[in-house]
Amino acid sequence: MPTLVVSYPLGDGTEFDAQYYVETHIPLVRTCWTPYGLSSAEVLLPQGDQPWHGAVLLRFESSAAIDAALNGIETPKVMADLPKFTNIAPVIYRAF
Template structure:
C-alpha cells in the first residue's frame, strides 16, 4: 500500500468550497486515477476552531509506482486544473512512507 496525501493549509480569507470538492473534484480524481491503482480516497475536514488545515485527502494506491503512473497520466492535468474551481489555496502534495 502507498499513500498520497493532499493537504490544503488554512489561510485567513482563503476560499474552499467543501460541497464542490466532495461532489465534483473527488470523483474527478477517482475517475482519473482508478485505472492506476487508486484503491481508496478519504477526505478529512478538521473540527471547528483554529487549525493548520482546511482539508486533507488521503489517497491509497497499491504501490508507489502506481502513484508515479497516476501523477504522470493525462487525467492529472484535468484534476489539477480543477483545483481553482473550489479553492484559492495551493495544495501541498506528499507521499507517506508506508511501504
C-alpha cells in the same frame, strides 16, 4: 499502503468549497486515477479550530502507481479543477 496526502492549509484570504470538493473534485480524482491503481480516497474535513480546510488520503496499490497517476494524461484535468473549489496551492506528500 502507499498513500498520497493532499491537504489545503488555512491562511489569510484562503477559500475552500468543501461541498464541491467532496461532491465533484474527489469523484473526478477517482475517475482519473483508479485506472492507475488508486484504491481509495478518504476525505478529511476538520472539526473545530484546525490549521487546514481539508485533506484527502489517496491510497494506491504501489509507489509506482502514484508515479503513474501523477504523470497520467488525466492529471492536467484534475489540476485544472482546483480553481473551481479553492485558491490554495495544495500541500502534497507521500506516506506509507
